Amino acid sequence: MQIYIVEQGDTLASIAAAHYADIFGIIYDNQIPYPYRLAIGQALLITGPEDSRAVPYGAYVNGYAYPFIGNYVLGQTLPYLTSLSVFSYGFTTEGYLIPPTPDDVPMIQAAVEAGTAPVLTLTPFGPDGRFNNYLISVLVNDWEVRRTLIQELLYTIDEKGFRGVDIDFEFILAQDRDSFTSFVAQVRSEVNKLGYPVSVALAPKTSDTQTGLLYEGKDYEGLGEAADSVLLMTYEWGYTYGPAMAVAPLNKVKEVVEYAITKIPPEKIDLGIPNYGYDWTLPFVRGASKALTIGNVEAVQIAIENGADIQFDETAMSPWFRYHRYGTGHEVWFEDVRSLQAKFDLIRSYGLRGMGYWQIMQLFRANWLLLDYNFGIRKR
Structure with a gap:
């Protein structure tokens, strides 16, 4: 297996011939649509024989x-997953669970049939669909609400066949930090009795004293002890309302990992990996600009349709390009097999437990093939 970067004059036929590869295999693995056009700078995954895993x-x-x-x-993704986090279950101020819509039973059953553990993801979303720190405060500081919610969790796990709980709380108030850690430990104690693990998502901190609503309510060391595992949400440097930049620049991701391993054993840490990119309009105007979320396969097609050459930032280890449409400038950052390989190398070099993808709603087949090549995890 290898990664090939498309050059001027390349065709699928010439690339396949040069690598003694099946042209239709390249098309399928890289999700190249008819009429099979390529972008200069596009990274193609060229797979080898099965024994090269x-x-x-x-x-x-x-x-x-x-x-x-x-x-x-x-169905295409489950063979590569250890667990599938169903997003998401909310809760009321009294501690009663609010299930997702539509019904999640079919995806739970599909996961179990594929040998993948379905996980209940708990989030504190308010009526506006955003993280609500008032809900968090009520829950973590009221023992009766805690008791009700934990009973609800245990009942739902048993009723629906979940095999774990993931706690994804964001924008926790600084004064609720220790109460939140205590809540996670309490959930873990009860869920572990059923034989299932509890994980917690962590905002990407780089120091104990990092300020900001995303960070002050998350005690890395305490939560590392309270939960069975943690997910570092190492993405969203480039985000919907921010300036154009890599979503998960490797240099920034590495800083988070290096801090995290001083507080949490590496074998309890999963690295967050984005399965998406953004298309920003230029110039960026804070408060007015809004990037469009796009898929990684879609990003390449945007480059092709607009005659853009794909560049690669060697510091962020991320692909990007600019184009113009209807008189408006655009800048796109996304993930490809080069940026993913860099993240896989980081996981291995720091001895991390693994990774968590936000999210798998769009298929990026080359990612899963590359993942299997690196870690040998596909269920046959």
């Missing part, structure tokens, strides 16, 4: 998905 690393692989995920995408 890596010696299994034992990497843990989680993917987040909404219940409305397409059956084909889910």
Whole structure:
């Protein structure tokens, strides 16, 4: 298996011939649509024989998905996942769970049939669909609300066949930090009695004293002890309302990992990996600009349709390009097999447990093939 970067004058036929590869295999693996055009700078995964897979690393692989995920995408992805986080269950101020819509039973059943553990993801979303720190405060500081919610969790796990809980709380107030850590430990104690693990998502901190609503309520060391595992949400440097930049620049991701391993054993840490990119309009105007979320396969097609050459930032280890449409400038950052390989190398070099993908709603087949090549995790 190798990664090839498309050059001027290349065709699929010439690339396949040069690498003694099956042209239709390249088309399928890289999801290249008819009429099979390529972009200069595009990274292609060229697969080798089955026996070229890596010696299994034992990497843990989680993917987040909404219940409305397409059956084909889910079926193509489940063989590569250790667990599937169903996104998401909310709760009321009294501690009663609010299930997702549509019904999540079909995806839970599909996961179990594929040998993938379905995980209940708990989030504190308010009526506006955003993280609500008032809900968090009520829950973590009221023992009766805690008791009710934990009973609800245990009942739902048993009723629906979940095999774990993931706690994804964001914008926790600084004064609720220790209460939140205590809540995670309490959930873990009860869920562990059923034989299932509890994970917690962590905002990407780089120091104990980092300020900001995303960071002050998350005690890395305390949560590392309270939960069975943690997910570092190492993405969203480039985000919907921010300036154009890599979503998960490797230099920034590495800073988070290097801090995290001083507080949490590496074998309890999963690295967050984005399965998406953004298309920004230029110039960026804070408060007015809004990037469009796009898929990684879609990003390449945008480059092709607009005659853009794909560049690669060697510091961020991320692909990007600019183009113009209807008199407006655009800048796109996304993930490809080069940026993903850099993240896989980081996981291995720091001895992390594995990774968690936000999210798997769009199929990026080359990612999963590359993942299997690196870690030997696909269920046959």
